[in-house]
Amino acid sequence: MATHNMATHNMAMHPADCEQFPASDTLTGMHFIAQPEVAEIGAHPHWMIHLTAEEGASLSSCFAQIPARGYQADPAAVTELDKYGCPKIAGTQVEEFEAISAEAVSKANPELIFKIRSLLHEHGVVVLRNIDYGATAPTNSTRCMHESSNPEAMIAGVNRLLGGNLVAYSEELTYSHPLFHDIRPTPQGREGSNGSGKEPMTMHMDMSYHSDRPDLLYLACIEEGPDKTVTTPFVRSKDLYDALSQDQIKLLSDPGNWVLTVPQSLGGDAVLMPVLEGTPENPVFNMRPHVGSMTARPGCPEAASALAHLVFLMDQMEQHTIHQQRGDLVIMDNLAVLHRRSTFTACLCNWNGCQGGKHRQLLRAYGKIGEVPGDRLYHHHGRVVVRSRL
Numbered sequence: 569m570a571t572h573n574m575a576t577h578n579m580a581m582h583p584a585d586c587e588q589f590p591a592s593d594t595l596t597g598m599h600f601i602a603q604p605e606v607a608e609i610g611a612h613p614h615w616m617i618h619l620t621a622e623e624g625a626s627l628s629s630c631f632a633q634i635p636a637r638g639y640q641a642d643p644a645a646v647t648e649l650d651k652y653g654c655p656k657i658a659g660t661q662v663e664e665f666e667a668i669s670a671e672a673v674s675k676a677n678p679e680l681i682f683k684i685r686s687l688l689h690e691h692g693v694v695v696l697r698n699i700d701y702g703a704t705a706p707t708n709s710t711r712c713m714h715e716s717s718n719p720e721a722m723i724a725g726v727n728r729l730l731g732g733n734l735v736a737y738s739e740e741l742t743y744s745h746p747l748f749h750d751i752r753p754t755p756q757g758r759e760g761s762n763g764s765g766k767e768p769m770t771m772h773m774d775m776s777y778h779s780d781r782p783d784l785l786y787l788a789c790i791e792e793g794p795d796k797t798v799t800t801p802f803v804r805s806k807d808l809y810d811a812l813s814q815d816q817i818k819l820l821s822d823p824g825n826w827v828l829t830v831p832q833s834l835g836g837d838a839v840l841m842p843v844l845e846g847t848p849e850n851p852v853f854n855m856r857p858h859v860g861s862m863t864a865r866p867g868c869p870e871a872a873s874a875l876a877h878l879v880f881l882m883d884q885m886e887q888h889t890i891h892q893q894r895g896d897l898v899i900m901d902n903l904a905v906l907h908r909r910s911t912f913t914a915c916l917c918n919w920n921g922c923q924g925g926k927h928r929q930l931l932r933a934y935g936k937i938g939e940v941p942g943d944r945l946y947h948h949h950g951r952v953v954v955r956s957r958l
């Protein structure tokens with residue numbers, strides 16, 4: 569198993585900013601009003617799909633035909649830059665990779681996509697377990713590329729079958745490949761952590777400040793890491809909404825009540841958007857993962873207490889049933905559920921010279937339903953910036 573370094577990508581260490589924003593329908597279109605579950609870590613909740621050994625083998629034998637990094641114009645590197653200085657994504661290449669990956673998934677397991685769709689519809693989240701990710705490379709300080717196409721093909725194939733297109737965001741290019749992010753958080757303030765790297769990751773929607781936020785979020789667990797108790801807590805937005813009062817809903821839905829800021833890496837401007845949008849059936853909470861990036865406008869104590877109540881509810885209602893292990897693929901309806909990462913213990917190497925895949929390592933990707941840019945890359949968040957012109 570060889571580790572290849574990403575060639576010309578921007579490797580600067582920046583905080584991960586995985587959120588963003590606007591109102592639209594959710595993928596599922598409908599949600600169950602369910603009580604939060606209290607299943608133990610390791611239990612098998614009903615939104616988990618355990619692949620059998622044969623199912624896993626069938627998927628990997630179909631993926632074997634797919635070239636690793638077939639979504640890149642040059643599979644060895646991302647070399648060409650677009651007019652913004654971002655690595656150029658070859659739209660047609662991605663299109664082709666999505667098509668062959670979708671074909672491989674349907675051929676290997678024709679029923680799978682129906683199960684995924686139905687569980688996503690019902691719960692907003694699905695975890696596939698026992699995927700054979702093949703020869704993956706351990707993450708390291710110069711990033712990695714996998715010899716196996718399995719993680720990317722699994723994501724691209726499922727996403728395409730769900731009606732999604734892979735998309736990238738210019739502010740997230742620091743993660744490695746624009747479409748497939750190497751997420752390797754440490755609590756010591758290194759990349760992949762939140763904000764300054766030392767903040768906790770609060771409940772959020774990925775890219776919640778962005779007008780073209782993703783509909784679907786994929787987290788493929790490449791390595792579990794040393795902490796066997798770290799979880800990806802989540803809560804359904806519909807459940808949260810139903811627990812709010814009409815007054816709180818009104819306060820949260822008024823954009824004038826809030827100071828919501830984009831990531832520091834984008835200048836940290838406040839943008840015009842409400843905390844809550846969507847419809848009573850499909851509510852969308854534009855939660856940001858950084859402490860301090862969502863506050864009530866000064867002089868709006870009622871709004872501040874509505875937000876405090878929402879935070880209290882998220883804390884009460886979140887489920888702790890997802891602990892990711894190698895071979896998992898977490899799929900979330902990004903608009904219908906909020907998620908975060910629990911506090912965790914880092915790799916004992918303290919992010920220094922650790923070899924052999926001991927770090928927790930996720931591969932993240934985003935899917936968008938409907939029209940997407942030809943090169944799959946969004947360059948601007950598209951929000952109205954609230955700033956004094958004087």
Ligand SMILES: O=C(O)CCC(=O)C(=O)O
Nearest residue numbers: 586751774799800908909
């Ligand atoms: O590490 C996790 O479990 C969640 C990470 C996350 O929220 C993200 O990368 O968007």
Ligand SMILES: [Fe+2]
Nearest residue numbers: 586773774907
């Ligand atoms: Fe996230």
